[in-house]
Amino acid sequence: MPFAANGQISRDRILGGIEITESQYADALEGMLAGHVVSxxxxxxxxxxxxxxxxPTPEANPPSLQDYDAALMGMYDRAAQSMGYLNWQTCALRAHRPGPFEAEGTAFYDWMEACNVQGYQILADVTGGKRTQPTIEQFLSEMPAFVRPQ
Structure with missing residues (x-):
């Protein structure tokens, strides 16, 4: 009785193989001679x-330092614009300047500094092997929340 296993046929028992008919053996032999394989x-x-x-599809390039920086700048701009400022610069320049917007500008400036400290710590942990490199979304989610003064 003939036997087959992946990639082979035999008239002797094959470890892990199955028993096949004489007709299947002939078909397998003919197919193998034509370059086909037995499965x-x-x-x-x-x-x-x-x-x-x-x-496997290679992973997308991990974010660069410039990507993280651009993401932070975008986050700062969105926060400033939500308060009616043109961008982060026009909000932060009010920091420590006497006037009606001093508290808001100072709180915004301090928040940006806290985000920068947090961002540099994350990147130091990545380069130090303490954690994996975050996506932009993960990176931003680890930033402190801005609290607008009353």
Missing amino acids: IDSGFSVGPEPEPEPE
Whole structure:
């Protein structure tokens, strides 16, 4: 009685193989001579060499320092614009300047500094091997929240 296993046939028992009929053995022999392969993964079959598994898609390039910086600048701009300022600069320049917007500008400036400290700590932990590199979304989610003074 003939036997088959992945990539082989034999008249002798094959470890991990299955028993096949004489007709299947003849088909397998003819197919192998034509460059086909024997498979028993989903039952006995003879056919062309399967397509190789596609190479895994490489991960997108991790964010650069410039990407993190741009994300912080965008976050600062959105926060300032939500309070009616043109951008982060026009809000932060009110810091420590006597006038009706001093408290708001100072709170905004202090928040930006806290975000920068946090951002540099995250990047130091990445380069020091203490954590994996975050995505931009993860990075921003770890920033302190801005609290607008009353």
